[in-house]
Amino acid sequence: MGVGPLGERSPGGATPIPIPFPTRGKGGASRSAKDLVMTDTPLLEVSDLATFFHARAGVVKAVDGVSFSLKRGEVMGLVGESGSGKSITGFSIIGLLDPPGRIERGSVKLEGRELVGLPADELRAIRGKAISMVFQDPMMTLNPMLTIGDQIGLALEAHESVSGAERRQRAIAALAQVRIPEPETKVDFYPHQFSGGMRQRVAIAIALLHRPRLIICDEPTTALDVSIQAEILTEMKELVAELGTALIWISHDLATVASIADHVCVMRYGKIVEAGPVLQVLTRPQHPYTQGLLDSLPSRAKPGAMLARGAGTDAAPPPRLPRQAESGHRRADLPYVVIETVGKRFQRKSGVLRLLAQKAGLVGPLPAVQAVDTVTLSIARGEALGLVGESGSGKSTLGRIVAGIYAPDSGHVLLDGEPVMSPGDRPHKITTRIQTIFQDPFASLNPRMRIGDSIAEGPLAHGLVSRAEAATYVAQWLAAVGLDPAFAGRYPHQFSGGQRQRVAIARALSMQPDVVVCDEPVASLDVSIQAQIINLLLRLRQELGLTLLFISHDLSVVRHLCDRVAIMHRGRIVESGPAGEVYDNPRDAYTKRLLAAVPVLPVA
Amino acid sequence: MKQPVPAREISPVARFWAEFQESRVAVVALGVVVLMLGVAIFAPLVAPQNPYDLANLVLMDARRPPGFVGSAGYTHILGTDAQGRDLFSAILYGLRISLQMGLIAGSLAFTLGVTLGVGAAYLGGRWEAFIMRVVDLQLAFPAILLALVLSALLGQGKMQLIAALAAAQYAYFARTAHGAASAERGKDYVEAVLSTPLPAKRVVLKHIFPNCLPPLIVVATVQVASAIALEATLSFLGVGLPVTEPSLGMLISNGFQYMLSGRYWISIYPGIALIVLIVAINLVGDRIRDQVNPRLKR
Numbered sequence: 001m002g003v004g005p006l007g008e009r010s011p012g013g014a015t016p017i018p019i020p021f022p023t024r025g026k027g028g029a030s031r032s033a034k035d036l037v038m039t040d041t042p043l044l045e046v047s048d049l050a051t052f053f054h055a056r057a058g059v060v061k062a063v064d065g066v067s068f069s070l071k072r073g074e075v076m077g078l079v080g081e082s083g084s085g086k087s088i089t090g091f092s093i094i095g096l097l098d099p100p101g102r103i104e105r106g107s108v109k110l111e112g113r114e115l116v117g118l119p120a121d122e123l124r125a126i127r128g129k130a131i132s133m134v135f136q137d138p139m140m141t142l143n144p145m146l147t148i149g150d151q152i153g154l155a156l157e158a159h160e161s162v163s164g165a166e167r168r169q170r171a172i173a174a175l176a177q178v179r180i181p182e183p184e185t186k187v188d189f190y191p192h193q194f195s196g197g198m199r200q201r202v203a204i205a206i207a208l209l210h211r212p213r214l215i216i217c218d219e220p221t222t223a224l225d226v227s228i229q230a231e232i233l234t235e236m237k238e239l240v241a242e243l244g245t246a247l248i249w250i251s252h253d254l255a256t257v258a259s260i261a262d263h264v265c266v267m268r269y270g271k272i273v274e275a276g277p278v279l280q281v282l283t284r285p286q287h288p289y290t291q292g293l294l295d296s297l298p299s300r301a302k303p304g305a306m307l308a309r310g311a312g313t314d315a316a317p318p319p320r321l322p323r324q325a326e327s328g329h330r331r332a333d334l335p336y337v338v339i340e341t342v343g344k345r346f347q348r349k350s351g352v353l354r355l356l357a358q359k360a361g362l363v364g365p366l367p368a369v370q371a372v373d374t375v376t377l378s379i380a381r382g383e384a385l386g387l388v389g390e391s392g393s394g395k396s397t398l399g400r401i402v403a404g405i406y407a408p409d410s411g412h413v414l415l416d417g418e419p420v421m422s423p424g425d426r427p428h429k430i431t432t433r434i435q436t437i438f439q440d441p442f443a444s445l446n447p448r449m450r451i452g453d454s455i456a457e458g459p460l461a462h463g464l465v466s467r468a469e470a471a472t473y474v475a476q477w478l479a480a481v482g483l484d485p486a487f488a489g490r491y492p493h494q495f496s497g498g499q500r501q502r503v504a505i506a507r508a509l510s511m512q513p514d515v516v517v518c519d520e521p522v523a524s525l526d527v528s529i530q531a532q533i534i535n536l537l538l539r540l541r542q543e544l545g546l547t548l549l550f551i552s553h554d555l556s557v558v559r560h561l562c563d564r565v566a567i568m569h570r571g572r573i574v575e576s577g578p579a580g581e582v583y584d585n586p587r588d589a590y591t592k593r594l595l596a597a598v599p600v601l602p603v604a
Numbered sequence: 605m606k607q608p609v610p611a612r613e614i615s616p617v618a619r620f621w622a623e624f625q626e627s628r629v630a631v632v633a634l635g636v637v638v639l640m641l642g643v644a645i646f647a648p649l650v651a652p653q654n655p656y657d658l659a660n661l662v663l664m665d666a667r668r669p670p671g672f673v674g675s676a677g678y679t680h681i682l683g684t685d686a687q688g689r690d691l692f693s694a695i696l697y698g699l700r701i702s703l704q705m706g707l708i709a710g711s712l713a714f715t716l717g718v719t720l721g722v723g724a725a726y727l728g729g730r731w732e733a734f735i736m737r738v739v740d741l742q743l744a745f746p747a748i749l750l751a752l753v754l755s756a757l758l759g760q761g762k763m764q765l766i767a768a769l770a771a772a773q774y775a776y777f778a779r780t781a782h783g784a785a786s787a788e789r790g791k792d793y794v795e796a797v798l799s800t801p802l803p804a805k806r807v808v809l810k811h812i813f814p815n816c817l818p819p820l821i822v823v824a825t826v827q828v829a830s831a832i833a834l835e836a837t838l839s840f841l842g843v844g845l846p847v848t849e850p851s852l853g854m855l856i857s858n859g860f861q862y863m864l865s866g867r868y869w870i871s872i873y874p875g876i877a878l879i880v881l882i883v884a885i886n887l888v889g890d891r892i893r894d895q896v897n898p899r900l901k902r
Contacts (some may be wrong), residue, residue, distance in 0.1 A: 314796040403799045436799045448814045458800040511800060520878035
């Protein structure tokens with residue numbers, strides 16, 4: 001079976017041209033014969049689907065003329081950046097649109113049956129049975145008040161009548177199917193007793209319960225760590241092959257799509273701009289948007305090089321001001337930044353009653369979390385150190401200790417021989433030479449302050465600029481991070497995520513720091529915006545001679561930006577060394593697992 | 605890949621007002637509040653009579669029903685009371701005193717409560733535990749009981765009553781401010797200014813406090829209304845204001861003895877004025893609460 005004609009659909013065209021996908025090209029061996037009987041009629045046929053949101057401000061064309069078809073057992077990836085309409089396409093197929101969203105035109109046919117315009121009760125009979133869905137956040141989709149077994153039972157009863165004993169057996173079988181160990185015990189657990197990956201497995205088990213012919217997964221691994229993501233991806237691949245279920249995998253991440261899908265549709269502004277077999281689209285992209293997306297990925301570029309699509313014409317930063325008190329007692333024998341035996345424990349505060357009960361021996365002490373466990377690291381002047389770890393590894397806590405936001409319980413951090421925090425009972429940060437850029441640009445700017453004031457505030461408080469020069473200084477920094485200086489009077493909510501992150505960078509750098517702690521600065525951004533911010537950081541680091549502590553869970557971003565890398569696991573540094581060396585020859589078992597879990601894009 | 609151009613510059617206040625207008629009930633309620641404030645402030649200009657200038661009072665006109673044309677030649681649209689006062693004028697002057705008490709006591713409670721609440725959240729540790737336990741203890745008693753005991757202890761008088769009302773109500777502000785400030789303190793933007801670093805005073809006043817305001821404004825509107833009601837209750841019971849400062853509560857109390865003799869208007873009309881004022885303030889407060897509740901945001 002050959003590759004069908006591909007390409008862009010004419011936007012808003014009256015005659016929808018469904019893109020014919022060839023049947024499964026790879027991994028089809030495990031398919032049972034029954035699936036192959038009806039291969040010529042598509043399982044799902046979406047033609048000229050358009051979903052609009054009628055808001056007061058106007059009509060948002062979230063999905064605007066999308067057509068594709070899906071055969072039995074096929075896996076299709078739906079890729080796009082935020083706002084491309086990929087999730088709304090999924091919701092439209094399954095009929096889960098909330099007002100003011102409405103399917104404007106087009107049709108969705110499941111085995112020839114039209115789903116658009118079907119009454120609610122008939123749609124309900126299809127949802128969960130013929131088509132089911134897995135959402136991004138498994139904590140939000142499971143009811144915290146019900147045991148896992150009860151939730152699976154409820155999903156069962158939605159479409160069949162089962163007895164109590166059978167219910168339990170089926171729930172256990174469902175858990176076993178998604179590789180949850182000890183399903184007989186786990187079936188009585190509540191969602192909070194499960195980890196994120198386990199919860200997502202439960203959500204998948206519920207989706208698979210009625211052997212649906214199609215599962216729609218909306219960013220199912222985005223909230224998960226990379227090693228859990230790898231497990232879910234492998235299991236999902238095996239499960240759909242085993243059950244012959246078709247799968248629509250919605251994601252912003254090209255690499256995960258590449259590792260699971262046979263075909264991929266790239267969406268932008270509510271339209272499919274390119275579609276075809278995964279290998280072909282990712283290795284020989286035809287549409288400039290797809291090419292741009294691929295060029296934005298740091299994993300495809302030479303480490304340290306500017307990313308092709310993130311180029312910007314930014315002004316030079318304002319000249320460096322002479323520092324008033326350049327360390328008087330500098331010690332040449334110490335590295336630039338010293339992190340020495342730093343430890344931090346988090347313990348929940350216990351009240352008076354709890355203390356009394358503890359004294360009486362009724363309850364034990366509250367559990368404490370050793371977030372950072374005697375970490376010793378050093379960073380040379382002008383170096384970029386990448387700190388990599390999964391969620392809960394303590395990397396953010398360590399970053400906040402270096403930045404002087406948290407005081408460590410033990411050990412200390414020195415910059416140029418000077419302590420970052422004041423000694424004493426209530427330690428506070430004393431140096432301004434270390435500044436921080438945070439992950440979420442929506443949360444890291446004061447929503448009630450004009451961004452110009454946010455940027456000027458620190459330099460004014462520390463006398464770096466006078467009140468008269470402040471406006472010019474702010475304008476210079478806005479220009480340096482690629483923003484219009486006229487934006488100084490605006491509030492954070494008036495900017496996009498990428499623009500806000502630029503503001504946050506300007507605020508950190510306007511303090512004229514020598515060291516910048518970057519805590520996942522690109523993790524919440526779209527690929528193309530991520531490339532722009534990475535380029536900005538690369539350029540500013542070079543121009544200002546900055547020393548970076550770059551915290552990230554994304555191994556490819558760290559490799560691109562950092563000279564040296566330290567891998568953190570459960571509060572400890574398990575391995576550190578030059579980036580190239582660690583990536584190519586990992587010595588620690590955890591590092592090896594982490595690197596193996598990263599999905600890889602096919603290379604041309 | 606172009607970045608979207610930011611929307612036209614709108615200050616948060618302008619956005620808030622545009623959203624507020626979506627509820628017609630709230631706009632009407634706000635209008636009522638503003639109107640009542642207006643007539644209270646300009647009572648001497650609006651009222652046909654100064655009800656507390658004894659020279660104006662004619663005992664012959666006492667206890668006349670609404671619509672009675674008195675000896676001074678104008679119509680008493682709401683009737684007159686036992687001393688022959690024009691009730692409409694008395695209500696306007698009463699509103700003036702009630703609103704004054706509510707606003708002053710409310711602001712005092714706001715200042716005290718917010719200082720304690722935000723301070724406790726910022727300081728943490730022992731101070732936080734101590735302040736908040738005192739507040740919790742006080743919240744366990746009904747505000748009316750505290751106000752009653754305090755005003756009995758302090759004696760009659762405007763200042764004494766304001767002190768009693770503020771002391772009875774600051775705890776609500778302290779609780780709300782503490783909750784909001786604790787949440788704000790852990791947010792990234794506060795950590796960002798802590799890592800700049802900025803002086804503690806600036807962090808609290810410029811960053812934490814302004815972001816705690818939305819829930820506090822809601823509490824403030826509701827608490828002003830409840831301070832007015834509390835004051836009316838105390839005055840009705842005779843432990844509030846002295847007879848020389850008749851608030852709405854005292855007007856109701858004065859007319860109470862005539863209720864069963866058919867002269868309903870002496871009590872009812874001040875009562876209606878009080879209810880309209882409190883309901884209007886609460887409706888405005890409700891609207892603001894809906895607006896600042898992120899769960900109701902579309």
